[in-house]
Amino acid sequence: MNKYQIxxxxxxxxxxxxxxxxxxxxxxxxxYVGPFTFLCVRSVIGGLVLIPYILLTQRADQAKMTRNxxxxxxxxxxxxxxxxxxxxxxxxxxxxxxxxFGILYTTVGKAGFITAFYIIIVPVAGLLFGxxxxxxxxLGVALAVAGLxxxxxxxxxxxxxxxxxxxxxxxxxxxxxxxxxxxxxKVDCVKMACIQFFVCGILSGVGMFIxxxxxxxxxxxxxxxxxxxxILSSGVGYTLQIVGQKGLNPTVASxxxxxxxxxxxxxxxxxxRQSLSGRETLGCVLMFAAIVLAQLPRKxxxxxx
Numbered sequence: 445m446n447k448y449q450i451x452x453x454x455x456x457x458x459x460x461x462x463x464x465x466x467x468x469x470x471x472x473x474x475x476y477v478g479p480f481t482f483l484c485v486r487s488v489i490g491g492l493v494l495i496p497y498i499l500l501t502q503r504a505d506q507a508k509m510t511r512n513x514x515x516x517x518x519x520x521x522x523x524x525x526x527x528x529x530x531x532x533x534x535x536x537x538x539x540x541x542x543x544x545f546g547i548l549y550t551t552v553g554k555a556g557f558i559t560a561f562y563i564i565i566v567p568v569a570g571l572l573f574g575x576x577x578x579x580x581x582x583l584g585v586a587l588a589v590a591g592l593x594x595x596x597x598x599x600x601x602x603x604x605x606x607x608x609x610x611x612x613x614x615x616x617x618x619x620x621x622x623x624x625x626x627x628x629x630k631v632d633c634v635k636m637a638c639i640q641f642f643v644c645g646i647l648s649g650v651g652m653f654i655x656x657x658x659x660x661x662x663x664x665x666x667x668x669x670x671x672x673x674x675i676l677s678s679g680v681g682y683t684l685q686i687v688g689q690k691g692l693n694p695t696v697a698s699x700x701x702x703x704x705x706x707x708x709x710x711x712x713x714x715x716x717r718q719s720l721s722g723r724e725t726l727g728c729v730l731m732f733a734a735i736v737l738a739q740l741p742r743k744x745x746x747x748x749x
Contacts, residue, residue, distance in 0.1 A: 448691055449692060452687070452688040452689070452690060453688070453692065453700060455684045455688035456685065456688040456692070456700040457700055457703065458684060459681050459682075459684040459685050459701060459704075460700060460701050460702070460703040460707055461704075461707050462676050462677055462681040462684075463677055463681055463701070463704040463707070463708075464703070464705070464706065464707020464708040464709075464710070464711055465672075465707060466672065466676070466677035466681070467556075467704075467708040467712075468669075468711050468712065468715050469669035469670075469672040470482070470544075470669065472666070472668075472669045473666045473669035473673065474544075474547075475666070476663075476666035477656075477662050477666055477670075478652070478658075479541060479544035479545055479548075480541070480648050480649075480651040480652035480655060480656050481652045481656055481658045481663065482544070482666075482670065482673070483537070483540050483541060483644070483645075483648040484645050484648040484649040484651075484652045484658075485663060485670050485674065486670055486674040487537075487641045487642070487644040487645035487674070487678055488641070488642070488645040488649075488674070489670070489671065489674025489675060489678065489679065490641040490645075490674050490675070490677075490678025490679035491638050491639075491642040491645060491678075491679075492679075493675050493678075493679035493680075494634055494637060494638040494679055494683065498634055498638060501634075521630070521631060524630050525631040525635055525639070527627075528623065528626075528627030529636045529637075529638070529639025529643060530639065530643050531623050532623045532636065532640040532643075533639060533641065533642070533643025533644045534644075534647065535616050535620035536620050536640060536644050536682070537643070537644040537647040537648055538616045539614075539615075539616035539617040539619075539620060540644070541651070542610065542612045542616065543559060543609075543610055543613040543617075545609050546558075546606045546607070546608075546609030546610035546612075546613060547610070549604060549605045549609065550604055550606030550609075550610060554596065554597065554606075554607060555606070555607075555610045556592070556595075557592050557593060557595075557596035557597055557705075558607055558610040558611050558614060559610055559613055559614050559617065560592045560614070560702045560705050562614045562617045562618040562621065562698055562702070563585055563589070563698045563699050563702045564585055564589065565614060565618035566621055566622065566694050566695050566698040567581065567582070567585060567694075567695040567698075569618060570694060570695060573622075575694070575695075577693065580737050581693070581696065581699075581738050585699065585734070585738075586734075587730050587731075587733055587737060588699055588702055588730070588731055590730050591706075591727045591729070591730030591731035591733075591734060592702070592705055592727065594724065594726045594727035595705055595706065595709060595724050595727025595728060596705060618698075621689075621694055621698055621701075622694060624685065624686050625689055625694040625697070628687075628690050629690055629691075633686040633687045633690070634683055634686075634687075636686060637682055637683040640682065641678055641679070641682070685697075685701065695738070696738050699734060699735055699738045700735055702731070703731060703732075705731070706727070706728045706731050706732070709727075709728065710728075
């Protein structure tokens, strides 16, 4: 693994940390507003946070593009940027809403376990597009699933309405990860993230006005969790995801990001003073082992190097 891949892996680890702590913010925020309202406001904030950075770097980017690219290439990249942002934003919106509604009908532990099934869905979906994974990656997936089971499942596993909703959420999160893997190398990552958030905010905003009754008082009452979810989880977290996935196998990326389940347990331990059982500790150990195993280079890669 080269320095570039190590840096991106660390960015995804930071992303998982931010998302793990966001489970606390998400849980608290839902005490004041509905799923559509929470997702709409946090997504719009996430997009707004990125605008200053885009404006500051736009001149340098334009000068670079003028020197190295033709006008047709610039138009093509803009179309790819808009398409990628819209597709990723739609997938993110659908996944987040299914997760939000699913949590209302199932336990948080089961929701976390089922959501993390994207670490299985991503490599399986990758096979359909000709991607191959080494044995170490598949062993890492198996370890991660076992770790998530010990970490999250504390009662008999059976599917209810909420479980089905969260499983659909995992499918769409897998779609979002694959879309990011496809578009990120072709466009400006921060701009695509910005478009993604505004698309997600618009789509969830439509649902907010149709099925909910948003009140400014309720939104202001939940300002702390909303700002954390909007600025850090959305604006910073998903942008780091897009940047960090560049040059990484999407299966490895999904394994690293699945550490948000471990971080969420630690966040509950520290912020909510929840106890960590021996079973949950074993789950954390298995999850970290899965990440390390998935990062090990294959023999073929060593030979080529």
